[in-house]
Amino acid sequence: MSVKLNTRQVGDVTVIDAAGRITLGEGSSTFRDSIRDLVAKGNKKVVLNLAEVSYIDSSGIGELVSAFTTVANQGGSLKLLNLGKRVQDLLQITKLYTVFEVHEDEAAAVRSF
């Protein structure tokens, strides 16, 4: 299963619930298009909920980084929510844990903007 994305608003914050695999191919292009679409619509406060993401490869990590920079370049910020252990490990290995703001609680993530 490639990634499925569901977007919802919590106040002025856009929460993206992602599920499945973010890998090279359909998974990563779906993800990229969705982020670009959100930013084009003026959404600048974005929380990416990865609770249901079971698998990310290096291309998927690249998409997370691109999403982060795409939102930041528009003056916004993207924060991560509910990382599973495997995704946490990937961010540690790649040193991206220091780049992303990571939350374990949605309300706290939304309040943090």
Place this chain on the structure above:
Amino acid sequence: MLDSTLDSVDTAETAVVEAAKAMGFDEDDQHKLGIAVRECMVNAVVHGNCYNARKKVHLAIVPAPDRLTVTVTDQGNGFEMHQVPDPLAEENILRHSGRGILLIQAFMDEVEVRKAQPSGTEVRLVMYLHRNSG
């Protein structure tokens, strides 16, 4: 022999994870093997063979009592490891790509990259069974 397509990446990953499962590797190690093989296959298909339909990727899965060895060989032009930018360097940390070899090295017990003959790159991965039991 696998075609130079993204479908082959999935095929290889599935085959290696199945082999690892049959050998008794735990789920975490199966996952790490799967990612490492996936990254090797992506490098072979995308960067090595450049999706060329005339070029193939050779996958060998060799179980042994104490280890699983996987070899991925492409028919591309090869590359030099020292020319791969360090993905952990400050100037590269926000690059979109370039983390595949880092993940392979982080997840596997042994990684060997060498030139294949007459052309291409061969990557040999080894993971030992019971590596966490001391």
